[in-house]
Amino acid sequence: MNLKRFWLRRGHYGSPIGIALFLLPALIPYTFLMLYPTLQTFGYSVVKWQGIIPDWSAFDGFTQFGYLFRDPIFWIGLANCARASLLGILFTMPVAMALAYVLTRHARAAGLFRTIYYLPSVVPGVMLAFMWRFIFSKAINPILEAVGLSAVRWLSRDGVVQWSTNFPWAWRGVGFWVVILMAGMASVPRELYEAAQLDGAGELQLVRHVTLPSIWGLFITANITVLSGALGTFIFQRLMTEGGPNDRTHTLVSYLVSFLTRGSTAAGRIDWGFASALAAVQFSLSATVAGVLLWLRGRTGED
Amino acid sequence: MYLFLVAWAVITLYPFLFVLLTSFKAPVEFLDNPFGLPKIWRFKNYVIAYVQGSVATYTLNSVFVVIVSTAMAMFLSATSAFAVSRFRFRLRGVIWAYILIGFLVNNYVLLMPLMILIRRIGIYDSLWALSLVYATLALPFNVFFFAAYMETIPRELEEAAVMDGANMWKVFWSVIMPISKPAVVTLTTFHVLYAWGEYVIALLLLEFAHSTLPVGVATVAAGKMAQNYGAYSALLVMTSIPAILFFVALQRYVVKGVTAGALKM
Numbered sequence: 001m002n003l004k005r006f007w008l009r010r011g012h013y014g015s016p017i018g019i020a021l022f023l024l025p026a027l028i029p030y031t032f033l034m035l036y037p038t039l040q041t042f043g044y045s046v047v048k049w050q051g052i053i054p055d056w057s058a059f060d061g062f063t064q065f066g067y068l069f070r071d072p073i074f075w076i077g078l079a080n081c082a083r084a085s086l087l088g089i090l091f092t093m094p095v096a097m098a099l100a101y102v103l104t105r106h107a108r109a110a111g112l113f114r115t116i117y118y119l120p121s122v123v124p125g126v127m128l129a130f131m132w133r134f135i136f137s138k139a140i141n142p143i144l145e146a147v148g149l150s151a152v153r154w155l156s157r158d159g160v161v162q163w164s165t166n167f168p169w170a171w172r173g174v175g176f177w178v179v180i181l182m183a184g185m186a187s188v189p190r191e192l193y194e195a196a197q198l199d200g201a202g203e204l205q206l207v208r209h210v211t212l213p214s215i216w217g218l219f220i221t222a223n224i225t226v227l228s229g230a231l232g233t234f235i236f237q238r239l240m241t242e243g244g245p246n247d248r249t250h251t252l253v254s255y256l257v258s259f260l261t262r263g264s265t266a267a268g269r270i271d272w273g274f275a276s277a278l279a280a281v282q283f284s285l286s287a288t289v290a291g292v293l294l295w296l297r298g299r300t301g302e303d
Numbered sequence: 304m305y306l307f308l309v310a311w312a313v314i315t316l317y318p319f320l321f322v323l324l325t326s327f328k329a330p331v332e333f334l335d336n337p338f339g340l341p342k343i344w345r346f347k348n349y350v351i352a353y354v355q356g357s358v359a360t361y362t363l364n365s366v367f368v369v370i371v372s373t374a375m376a377m378f379l380s381a382t383s384a385f386a387v388s389r390f391r392f393r394l395r396g397v398i399w400a401y402i403l404i405g406f407l408v409n410n411y412v413l414l415m416p417l418m419i420l421i422r423r424i425g426i427y428d429s430l431w432a433l434s435l436v437y438a439t440l441a442l443p444f445n446v447f448f449f450a451a452y453m454e455t456i457p458r459e460l461e462e463a464a465v466m467d468g469a470n471m472w473k474v475f476w477s478v479i480m481p482i483s484k485p486a487v488v489t490l491t492t493f494h495v496l497y498a499w500g501e502y503v504i505a506l507l508l509l510e511f512a513h514s515t516l517p518v519g520v521a522t523v524a525a526g527k528m529a530q531n532y533g534a535y536s537a538l539l540v541m542t543s544i545p546a547i548l549f550f551v552a553l554q555r556y557v558v559k560g561v562t563a564g565a566l567k568m
Contacts, residue, residue: 013461014390018471021396026383029439030405033417038408040416052419060308077374099311102304105470115554116312122550124500127543130524131322134535139321142337175315176561183562214443232409236501239521251413260507273413280438283412290407 018284041283046277052272064277074278077252080237083162084230084251087170094208096177097219101207103178105193114182117175117216125172129239132168136240156245165249167207168236177222184215228289232283252282319543326536333532346478347542348533356528356538361519366377366429368505368515369498371534372434376494377487379438380445385475388450389461389485405443418507426500427511437498445490452486453479493554499546 018069045065048058068074082215098118103110104154110274120128133155141151154164192210212219243250243258250258325333326348327341341517352358359408387399426432456479464478480487502517509515513567520542528535550557 012390014392014471015475016392019390019392020384021388022386022471022475025399026379028441028444029435030402033410033436033439034405034413034419034442037413037420040420041412046384055415095311099308102308104304107308113308115551116315118554118557119315119547119550122496122546123502123543124502124517124546126500126502126521127539131318131530131533134325135318135321135533136533138333139337171314174311175304179561203558210452212320232411234411239525256411256414257503257506258436260418271417279412279415282547283399283409286409287407 013133033246041276041279045273045280047273049050049271049273054272060273062265064271064273067271067279068277068281069276073247073255074252074281075253076247077250078256079250080162080166080251081231081233084166084169084233085227086231087163088173088226092170092173092177092224093223094180096174097207099174100178100181100185104182104188105206110182114175114179117178119175120172121176125235126239128168129173129236130165133240136164155241158245158248161241161245161249165233165237165240168240169230169233173226177226179223180218181215181218184218185211186213216298224289224293228286231286231289236296252285253280256282322536322539325532326540328533330530330532331363339563345533348531348537350530351534352537353530355534356523357519358516358538358541361514361516364509364513365499365516367430368434368437369495371431372437372498373491373494375434375438376441376445377491380442380490381450381480381487382475383442384446384449384453385479387446388453389479402443402446406447408443410440414503414507419502421508427508428513430509430513433505433508434498434517436504436552437494437501440504441494441497445494446558448490449483449486451563452483456482475499485556485559488553489556492549493560497551497559499549501556 043056044054045063046060048055048060099113103113107113136154152160155161166200176219188211192214193206196206196210232253234251234257236258237249237251241249243254247255251294256275256278259271259278316565321338322340325337327344327346328336328348329343329345332342332345356504383402387395387402421427421432422437452455461474461478464474469477500517500523501515504520505515506521508519511518515520522539523536524535
């Protein structure tokens with residue numbers, strides 16, 4: 001009884017043991033399957049490896065990080081993630097903003113359009129990747145040739161393939177952000193638009209001076225989330241080009257996954273330490289982006 | 304204005320339509336006529352894709368993972384959300400923070416140690432283990448969502464049940480859960496779509512032969528079906544349709560969940 005009074009507000013029906021029994025089924029797998037492996041990645045990246053067994057007593061310092069930063073494919077991966085961020089911020093977000101604005105303000109069949117736009121978000125990424133692989137290899141060139149242009153090797157030409165493997169990701173994201181931005185725009189009071197219209201504002205000015213300022217916090221959050229998504233993009237690269245040709249289309253994660261699958265199939269030596277360093281860097285970059293987001297929110301007093 | 308809306312609808316839908324039409328064409332016909340309607344509707348492509356792609360096996364595995372991991376995800380997150388949202392105890396703040404840390408963790412940072420761990424404790428190539436991993440990785444968001452919902456339930460309801468002699472489990476199961484049904488439905492739709500489409504973890508935790516549909520499709524489509532455009536497309540259509548139908552039927556809940564995510568932002 002004392003124990004109970006110590007743990008709980010008086011008169012409540014819960015018991016400490018009862019509460020523990022409700023929490024533990026979730027906290028145990030959460031600790032061992034999610035948090036513990038996350039921490040292990042950092043440990044694995046700084047110890048020596050004996051084949052597939054980490055030697056926890058032998059600290060290897062930042063050797064693996066040294067290899068990583070001298071590896072050209074790491075920098076290619078980072079560049080492709082940067083291309084994804086560019087597409088996300090300069091293509092996905094503006095298109096989603098415009099669609100969400102028109103749907104919120106003017107469209108009758110808003111629900112129908114929203115459903116259509118969201119569709120790519122629910123279809124498994126694997127199917128989308130093979131769909132786009134097929135389209136880039138078989139569908140676009142016949143159209144180009146029909147209108148008198150020359151064919152492009154979309155999935156092998158350097159300088160092109162980096163964009164064609166990133167485009168499906170940007171395309172897929174539009175519908176998701178339309179739904180999110182519509183939710184934000186729904187709370188913008190109609191009177192604000194009406195007042196601005198009385199002052200003679202056109203649609204573009206309405207977006208700039210009414211919509212954007214009203215959802216500014218959400219808009220910034222969305223852009224930063226797109227950035228962190230770009231750091232994790234990989235499925236199109238992995239399944240459309242396998243990171244090729246000549247590793248030109250790897251992203252940080254597709255490069256990481258290529259290490260891990262080599263390990264599960266063939267006898268070839270895997271650089272576990274190297275893969276861990278890569279995972280640790282990818283995580284740190286995403287965490288930094290998330291940190292910037294939290295910092296910005298704290299500063300603007302959002303949330 | 305409508306032109307713009309329709310234009311993006313076409314850009315969204317046309318790739319799907321193209322694959323759908325191709326799925327009814329013979330490979331030879333596709334080369335002559337990539338864009339038009341099929342002259343001869345070749346349903347045989349679906350039979351070829353189904354049989355040669357081992358679609359039945361992969362689908363069964365996926366259905367198993369979807370059902371088991373959704374049940375696990377709902378149970379684990381609802382019980383812990385109940386504990387943190389309905390009780391005021393000493394470690395509550397600590398446990399809440401501990402669960403929210405999970406929002407920072409992305410799936411990629413833990414892939415390799417998770418794969419090693421699963422192999423070492425001998426549950427590699429197990430659909431149960433994969434299901435538990437999915438349920439666990441979805442935990443932070445699910446707990447957050449459930450807890451936010453459960454916070455809004457008035458205290459009087461559970462007090463009345465306690466007066467009648469209900470214990471914690473009874474309050475959870477017969478008072479809180481029935482009221483939380485909308486949250487359960489929303490989170491279930493998300494988890495079903497996630498478990499149906501997840502690729503990289505299934506790739507690492509299961510043998511190819513016993514894998515789920517996305518991994519199976521990736522193997523078959525890049526391998527023996529790569530040149531048979533009709534069967535390749537049929538395979539993609541077959542595996543996308545369940546997700547699309549599921550979404551169209553339950554889109555109200557999906558939109559509600561995404562919207563709740565937006566408000567969280």
